[in-house]
Amino acid sequence: MTSAASSTSGWEQHAACAGTPIELWYGPDERPESGHEAYWRRRHAKNICARCPVRTECLADELLQSRADQHGIRGGMTPREREQLLATWRRGGLIPAEKPPSSETVRTLLIQEVPSSSAS
Structure with missing residues (x-):
């Protein structure tokens, strides 16, 4: 994923999402997406997360954020x-x-x- 990291632990460099478009994880900024588009986007993102060697670290970092600061697919x-x-x-x-x-x-x-896999 291409964004500012919330953690300085260094796990991000090993993430399966490294280098993928940010829209895959958070949705498009410039337009609303249909329910069908959102479903397939989330499913694709979760499939990447399912094979990620640092999935637990990603999810743990996100779970420690306040609800207001949690967005998008993280840790599947x-x-x-x-x-x-x-x-x-x-x-x-x-x-x-x-x-x-x-x-x-x-x-x-x-x-x-x-x-180990929550791709749905």
């Missing part, structure tokens, strides 16, 4: 899917409800729970 998930994952963890008592989770907790949970 949409903002809605990421929020649902966080809500599930909160309900299960795996992360605190009243404050952001720690980076270590998120990474541990992702290693345990994120399937």
Whole structure:
């Protein structure tokens, strides 16, 4: 993906999305896209994420952002899917409800729970 990175960890250089058009991950800026276009764009992006060697790192970095700062496909998930994952963890008592989770907790949970392919 070609954008300013939210993390300085260096994992971005190993991402399967490196060099892909930013529109694939966030949608077009200049026009609205149809539901059909959005579906296929997201599916294509998720397929790239599914084979990414740093998928967990990408998703963890995004999950640590505030809801207002989460956009596009990251780590193979949409903002809605990421929020649902966080809500599930909160309900299960795996992360605190009243404050952001720690980076270590998120990474541990992702290693345990994120399937190797969520291309749909």
